[in-house]
Amino acid sequence: MTTATYAEREVSLDAEGFFTDPSQWDEAEAPAIAAAEGISPLTDRHWEVIRFMRREYEEKGAAPNVRALAKTSGVSIRELYQLFPKGPAKLAAKIAGVPKPVGCI
């Protein structure tokens, strides 16, 4: 486990950079996490996906994979990859301060 400082707040991360304690996250931290992943600035569409990811995690206890994200958020797979080229579900989860989505599909 490591720590990082986003928006002047120290947070705990796992080896891949995902939050181990989602309660340490707030929206002010998101731009710094995104920038560290090469996404800057965050557009409204990015925010839509990030907030959706956060809500899904809070409601269901797990972050959706890309297919589920596209199905439920209404943002197409094609657009998701345009917004987050290095893996939409993975990056949106990381920026939203929730654990990495699991599953093979």
Place this chain on the structure above:
Amino acid sequence: MSDRIEKVSIIISKGSLEGVYPGLIMANGARAEGIEANLFFTFFGLDAVHRARHEHIKLATVGNPGLHLATMLGGLPGMSSVMTHYLDHKMAQLDIPSIPEFVEMIADTGAGLYGCKASADLFGLHKEDLIPQVRDIITVGQFYGLAAGGQIIFT
């Protein structure tokens, strides 16, 4: 991490259900991890991107000891369809997409889909026989060019 995989090129050479899915899952999984992916369909694997055939990919019930089914039973008429139907049902329960949907989804992730020229020539297939997501029919040399600098996975 310098030992991260940045690119994979996956060859799908078989035209059975169990021969097609693993390559699709690996390609989709690669894209989900932010890894560049190319898919190269060769020999009977071309059926997975064939307009008329991709909806009818069946499980091999003969010569497949993993099914734990007597060989003679596996060869009965309709057995392959029945087993495929059963597996489709199981996969739908797990929200695993059908082959046509999965292939389209993988193309949407930005992965490159290509047909093998030698196989297309052999079977008398042209680009218009394949689904529109297939970018081109290419030679093995062009495939190696696309695959350069990455990992190659043969399935």
